[in-house]
Amino acid sequence: MKRYITLFLSTLLGIAVMTAAPEIIRGTVTDSESGEPLPGVVVQSINEASKSVSFSSTKADGSFTLNVKSGVSVTFRCMGYETLSMKVTDDFASVKMSPKATQLRDVIIKAPDIYQKGDTLVYNVDKFAKQQDDAIIDVIKRLPGIKVDDDGTIVYNGKPINKFYIDGNDFIGGQYGLATNNLSKDDVKSVEVLENHQPIKALDDIEFSDQAGINLKLKEDARQKWVGVAQGAAGFSPMLYDASLFTMRIASKIQNMFTLKVDNTGWDPSTQIIEHDYEMLFDRSYDANIWSDYISADAVSIPLADKRTRDNLSMLANAITAWRTGDTSMRLKLNYSGDRLDYGSGVTTDYFSSDIPDFVQNKSLCTSIHDVTAQLNSEVNKSGYYLKNKLVADALWRNSDSDVSGSYSLGQRVKRRTLSVVDDLRLVKRNDKRLITVSSRNSVNHNPQELNVTGDEINADQWIHSTDVR
Structure with a gap:
């Protein structure tokens, strides 16, 4: 009887090992149109509660390494590209991201008085x-x-x-x-x-x-x-x-x-x-005009504003x-x-x-x-x-x-x-x-x-x- 129980537990353990997700995944992210590697892409593993469990970012050559021990999916985010989501069991050897224009909200800057x-x-x-x-x-x-x-x-x-x-x-x-x-x-x-x-x-x-x-x-x-x-x-x-x-x-x-x-x-x-x-x-104290006009017969003085x-x-x-x-x-x-x-x-x-x-x-x-x-x-x-x-x-x-x-x-x-x-x-x-x-x-x-x-x-x-x- 013990032999059958041991055989049954060994079979279940083998199945669990075969279906378990890998703890570390590696891959490369490139532009789907140009094929150029994309540096700075944020890579995150997401659990069943839609929360981020771990994250990483791609290097200059587009490569990345991510721990997905408790994750069920992996997302890739980058400014100017469409967000990509993949299952942890997918192939990450060559991940391609599609370009997408990013619209920024209007920003109004007011100078102080x-x-x-x-x-x-x-x-x-x-x-x-x-x-x-x-x-x-x-x-x-x-x-x-x-x-x-x-x-x-x-x-x-x-x-x-x-x-x-x-x-x-x-x-x-x-x-x-x-x-x-x-x-x-x-x-x-x-x-x-x-x-x-x-x-x-x-x-x-x-x-x-x-x-x-x-x-x-x-x-x-x-x-x-x-x-x-x-x-x-x-x-x-x-x-x-x-x-x-x-x-x-x-x-x-x-x-x-x-x-x-x-x-x-x-x-x-x-x-x-x-x-x-x-x-x-x-x-x-210097006086630039010490000599006044000797002839002033045409001088006019009016007690009103000039413009009037x-x-x-x-x-x-x-x-x-x-x-x-x-x-x-x-x-x-x-x-x-x-x-x-x-x-x-x-x-x-x-x-x-x-x-x-x-x-x-x-x-x-x-x-x-x-x-x-x-x-x-x-x-x-x-x-x-x-x-x-x-x-x-x-x-x-x-x-x-x-x-x-x-x-x-x-x-x-x-x-x-x-x-x-x-x-x-x-x-x-x-x-x-x-x-x-x-x-x-x-x-x-x-x-x-x-x-x-x-x-x-x-x-x-x-x-x-x-x-x-x-």
């Missing part, structure tokens, strides 16, 4: 811009901590900025109103505030700055190509018009900017070329070209501004006595200003050496014609000219022990002035010429 990057505060323009904004200055005005004065000066935390960059280039200088008032908000990605900015590398870690710099970071599609804005408007009765053209190109080696404006609505476009001279090349009283024809033309070679940068500016103004006023005085005739006085005045400026800046900015030279040549014409009519008549003509050449130089030399600073200004100013008065019983002339060499 403001974020800090070291000493730089970055404002996301898209978060602060509004549809009605004409230029980037409209966005800058509403940024927290920033204020724009009436003359266009940008102030951060109560102090004027000491540098203005576009994509890290200081090619505009102090006339940054040209960029802020004309550059479209759609071309600017962010406004970066460089806190405690020291623009002179030779003074870094020596002279602390409590002022900030501003950098406009352009969008990718606004770089390395010409961008611009053209605007125009007109009205009737009386005929009013305002037109402007602005174009700019920021490249790695050379930068260009051109501006044209004409206006007769009361606005003076020359306010955009005001020099916000944030870098003093000499002592603040100006009867004008104003023009502006500006061209800026800047280029850089290593640590040396050059900038050439050409400016023309013209402004013609017409004034008119009248006074009638009645007296109680009929024996005294009424006093009537009608005044008319026309003034014109033409200003042409050429400016050449050269700068070397290194950690141990700084040199800046600014050469400016300016020609200014100011004319006026006035007439008085009524109880008496009088005519007056004023001519003023200013021809000047000014050269500013600053040198900073630094080594381990010493810091040497040299600043200088050399200037020549020639100012001829003329006055001619004509009337019923008068004809007089006056000439005053002054020349100032310093």
